[in-house]
Structure formats: C-alpha cells, structure tokens
Amino acid sequence: MAYPLRPLLFALDAERAHRLTIGAMKAYGASGLASGPERRGPVTIAGLAFPNPIGLAAGLDKDAQAIDGFTALGFGHVEVGTLTPLPQPGNPTPRLFRLKEDRGVINRMGFNNGGIDAALPRIRAAKRKGVLGVNVGANKDSADRIADYAIGVGKVARDADYVTINISSPNTPGLRDLQDPAMLADLLGRCDAARIGEWGHRPLFLKVAPDLDREQLAAIIATAIPGKVDALIIGNTTISRPAGLRSANRRETGGLSGEPLKQLARTKLREAAEIAAGALPLIAAGGIDSAREAQLRLDAGANLVQLYSALVYHGPGLPRRILRSLR
DSSP: OOOTTTHHHHOOOOOHHHHHHHHHHHHHHHSSOOOOOOOOEEETTEEEEEEESEOOTTTTTSSSSSSHHHHTTTOEEEEEEEEEEEEEEEOOOOOOEGGGGEEEEEOOOOSOOOOOOHHHHHHSSOOOOOOOEEEOOOOOOOHHHHHHHHHHHHHTTTOOOOOEEOOOOSSSGGGGGGGGHHHHHHHHHHHHHHEEEEEEOEEEEEOTTTTOOOHHHHHHHHTTTTTTTTTEEEEESSSSSOOOSSSSSSSSSSSEEEEHHHHHHHHHHHHHHHTTTTOOOEEEESSSSHHHHHHHHHTTSSSSESSSSSHHHHHHTTTEEEEEEHO
C-alpha cells in the first residue's frame, strides 16, 4: 500500500530522505501528540513484557533520536543503533540505495553513528512506553573488537531493556568473523560479564546473518545457549542477490533488505527453529511487509518480528495495519 508522502521522499536521495524521516519522527515524539504502542497479543521473553509482537529493527534510528516517535507508530519494541564506543562517520557516500522495482534496499552505511556516549542522554530522556533495545557494535578501526562489544554492553545495560550484539553487518570488513564459534564464545563471555551491575542482569540478544549455512547456524546456536544469550535475531541484511532483481541498483555492494530478502529470511528462521527446538527465543527480521508475512514468521517459530525496509515502501501506518490483521 502506497502512502501520500512516498513520491516526495522518493524524489530525494535515499539518505537525505532517511534524515528527514528521523527529524519528523523526533518532532512527532516531542509534540505531545504521540501515543504509546498498540497493546495486542502481548509476548513475554527474557523476562520482558512486549506489548505486541511487532518491533522496529535496528538501523533506522541509529542515534536514538526518535524513540518516542517510533513507539507511537504502534511498535511493541523499538531497537536503536547500531551504536559503537567511539563516533564514526561510516562509509563514503552514496551508501544507501532503493531498489524501487523490487521493493528492496541496499545499504553499505558502515555503522555511522555519533557514539554511545552521545546517545545515552537521549535514551535516558525517552518516555519508554514500549520495550527499548539498544544494538551495539565495534568500531571499524578498533584493535580489539570483542573489547568494543563488552564496552558497549556495559555502557548501555543500565538504560536499555535489552542489549543486542550485532555481529552480522556485512558493511564492516571482518565483523562477521565473530560468528565463528570460538570467537563467539569469547565475545559472549565478556559481554555476559559486562551486562551485570547494580541494575541487575540485562537480557542479551544476538543478531546473526541470514547468509549462514545450516551447519554454521547450528554451531552459533550451540554456542549461544550456554553463552547465556536470551534471544536470537534472524537476521540482518544479505550479501546475496536473488535471481530476478530488476533495479539497476542491484549491482551496488552492501547488504540487501526488503522484499528480495523474504524467502531467505523465512528459510533461516525455519532452520533456527528446528535447531533450537524451543531452547532459545527467536526474533524474525527481513522482508516482513504485511500481516500475512508477520503471521507466517510467528507460525514458523518466531516469538517477535521486526520491520525496517518495508516502512520505506508501505509507510508509517504499516505497524498498526499489521497488528489489526494478526490472528
């Protein structure tokens, strides 16, 4: 379903349109007109009560500027970030591309953000009517990326409802190497220690790539469960390019999301559900653009689902439309 502002936003460069969207949602959240999340079909995982199963994926509100505005769209949870210990500009522009004919997006942003310390005051100031997740990553030039994650978890654990470790972005060279079981075990051990403090024991989520084969996914799940991960997010953008893409932008490098990711994301969710066999809550992301698709993921084993790229094509009313139509 198209929405009235789409032609105007699509007339702009994709990253400029993204910035305008963040500005609008920030203003909406501060206006006093914004409501809270829809309360339909609440879900409890990791000790957290989610008002509904529909969430906003990380990557849209990278710097935690519009938490209240996005919550007011009906989302049961909003995940901000990815935030890194130090500010970084990300990759050179242009780095965000619409695939209009395919209803997809390719990005190679590279964890562009103002750093955790700059975002924390905004996180603390949010009205927090829904569940708030904070997604953390490593700086591109870090000499010790695992240390970066532990620092990030320790800094945000006081103020987040849950913390996501993002080791699945394809846009920071070598980052996905942390999905190797040996490195992952070290990472989870250090992050587990960092998430505990006077605030208690903050839930820790892990976000993995959809490009893993079944054996790799099984190895990650076998490491995540004893590593005290509270939920697994399946998954991030893909470096693959499915047959049949029509947009000229399909040739751009970076992670592909949106409708072209749908089939792969479904497959990986089913595999994760079979492997985990109920031992680890699952959150589905990638290509979810309708109530039907959200229901398919929930029926396939997801406890929650997350949206992002579908908002580009279907507008800010999408979360509530999905929630009205879910069983």
